[in-house]
Amino acid sequence: MIRIALADDHKMFAKGIAGLLEEEDDLRVDGIFSNGKDLLDFLKTHEVDVILTDMNMPVLDGAGVLEAIKKTSPKTKAIVLSMYHDEAIYNRSMKLGADAYVLKNSDPDELIYTVREVFEGNYLPSYSKLQQQTESDEYTDYYKLKFQLSKRETQILRMIKNGMTNKEIAASLNLSLFTVEAHRKKIHSKLKVSSVSELIRKAIDIGI
Amino acid sequence: MIRIALADDHKMFAKGIAGLLEEEDDLRVDGIFSNGKDLLDFLKTHEVDVILTDMNMPVLDGAGVLEAIKKTSPKTKAIVLSMYHDEAIYNRSMKLGADAYVLKNSDPDELIYTVREVFEGNYLPSYSKLQQQTESDEYTDYYKLKFQLSKRETQILRMIKNGMTNKEIAASLNLSLFTVEAHRKKIHSKLKVSSVSELIRKAIDIGI
DNA sequence: GAAAAAATACCCCAAACAGGGGATTTTTTC
DNA sequence: GAAAAAATCCCCTGTTTGGGGTATTTTTTC
Numbered sequence: 001m002i003r004i005a006l007a008d009d010h011k012m013f014a015k016g017i018a019g020l021l022e023e024e025d026d027l028r029v030d031g032i033f034s035n036g037k038d039l040l041d042f043l044k045t046h047e048v049d050v051i052l053t054d055m056n057m058p059v060l061d062g063a064g065v066l067e068a069i070k071k072t073s074p075k076t077k078a079i080v081l082s083m084y085h086d087e088a089i090y091n092r093s094m095k096l097g098a099d100a101y102v103l104k105n106s107d108p109d110e111l112i113y114t115v116r117e118v119f120e121g122n123y124l125p126s127y128s129k130l131q132q133q134t135e136s137d138e139y140t141d142y143y144k145l146k147f148q149l150s151k152r153e154t155q156i157l158r159m160i161k162n163g164m165t166n167k168e169i170a171a172s173l174n175l176s177l178f179t180v181e182a183h184r185k186k187i188h189s190k191l192k193v194s195s196v197s198e199l200i201r202k203a204i205d206i207g208i
Numbered sequence: 209m210i211r212i213a214l215a216d217d218h219k220m221f222a223k224g225i226a227g228l229l230e231e232e233d234d235l236r237v238d239g240i241f242s243n244g245k246d247l248l249d250f251l252k253t254h255e256v257d258v259i260l261t262d263m264n265m266p267v268l269d270g271a272g273v274l275e276a277i278k279k280t281s282p283k284t285k286a287i288v289l290s291m292y293h294d295e296a297i298y299n300r301s302m303k304l305g306a307d308a309y310v311l312k313n314s315d316p317d318e319l320i321y322t323v324r325e326v327f328e329g330n331y332l333p334s335y336s337k338l339q340q341q342t343e344s345d346e347y348t349d350y351y352k353l354k355f356q357l358s359k360r361e362t363q364i365l366r367m368i369k370n371g372m373t374n375k376e377i378a379a380s381l382n383l384s385l386f387t388v389e390a391h392r393k394k395i396h397s398k399l400k401v402s403s404v405s406e407l408i409r410k411a412i413d414i415g416i
Numbered sequence: 417g418a419a420a421a422a423a424t425a426c427c428c429c430a431a432a433c434a435g436g437g438g439a440t441t442t443t444t445t446c
Numbered sequence: 447g448a449a450a451a452a453a454t455c456c457c458c459t460g461t462t463t464g465g466g467g468t469a470t471t472t473t474t475t476c
Binding site for chain 2: 009011012013015016017018019020056058083104107108111142160163164193195196198201205206207
């Protein structure tokens with residue numbers, strides 16, 4: 001039996017995940033919390049095998065949880081739940097000792113699989129696994145078909161969504177600023193938007 | 209027994225909500241779908257009392273679901289689940305015949321309460337109810353305390369997040385463009401961000 | 417009712433974005 | 447291997463943001 005505790009400030013989502021995991025015979029959710037502090041308090045008196053934590057939480061965020069866990073109960077495995085396909089957040093999580101990084105809009109089976117593998121100690125986190133999570137998502141596929149974004153466009157859209165400027169994107173991909181601007185114009189026309197804010201919103205909606 | 213069917217493209221979330229509702233003795237979830245079309249297909253052969261639907265879905269979105277439902281099974285009540293505290297989306301939902309509009313980051317009890325009231329025919333949707341949903345959220349409270357955003361700042365942040373430009377916001381609130389810019393600068397310094405994209409992301413993180 | 421906070425409005429300047437065009441090279445597809 | 451699509455780069459122009467000020471009026475708070 002794999003004992004689990006989780007923290008996520010979106011209560012509906014937290015309860016949701018818990019129900020999902022409880023359906024599995026070998027998984028048991030012992031605690032559901034909506035911030036990191038409540039989770040850590042719980043862990044003072046209860047032992048679990050795996051914790052799932054969101055990064056953005058009030059009072060004590062995911063980073064704080066990871067740090068504390070690695071100190072106080074190093075045997076406990078930690079899986080980060082994140083809304084963002086963002087390399088910077090991914091790297092920060094790993095540095096803080098996370099054992100896995102799962103996107104919130106990935107398939108529920110993906111999460112269950114990861115919990116088991118992490119528990120067994122067989123899971124080797126990598127950024128390419130994160131790539132796969134978004135790529136295997138059938139709905140992203142649908143939108144890819146609907147909006148016909150090319151690979152480069154998808155990549156750049158993701159970077160814009162993650163808060164990067166055209167200049168930063170150009171530097172990061174070794175492209176001319178003009179090229180990035182050209183891609184951006186194409187993205188705008190394909191997604192029928194005309195500003196960053198609309199763009200980001202659309203990107204979130206279609207789960208890119 | 210209130211019979212429910214729901215559609216949301218975030219599978220984890222959909223399964224989550226379902227589990228949450230199933231915990232109540234008087235609620236039963238007969239179908240969980242990840243797009244509007246699958247939900248409508250189900251409704252051809254099954255009768256339910258209340259449907260819950262996300263607005264942003266592939267294949268057939270929430271608007272399409274509402275339109276179809278009101279035609280084919282007008283007795284079925286429809287509740288819109290939305291990520292966005294956005295008056296435009298709210299109004300569109302209502303125009304299309306939604307019986308209620310519930311935010312995804314509101315309290316689970318809020319949703320359960322709304323399902324029951326809508327089923328009983330006692331629920332009168334209003335935009336002020338939407339206001340309450342965000343305001344009663346304890347975590348938004350936490351962030352309000354942390355970042356000390358004023359009312360006006362919160363309002364403007366929400367409008368920026370919803371894709372409006374300073375000019376549009378100024379026009380909509382009957383303010384000078386300078387004023388909106390001034391507020392925006394304050395918001396930036398309070399949230400420690402320096403661009404729209406970071407701003408929107410932060411707004412989503414703190415659930416505004 | 418005085419002090420503090422919020423909301424309002426304005427100026428300046430530099431940086432970033434948005435949209436219009438055109439053109440070449442590389443890669444994919446059939 | 448020809449045609450189509452994707453990716454690259456450049457120019458021009460106007461709009462929108464971002465950050466630095468200052469200052470007055472309105473509202474809140476104690």
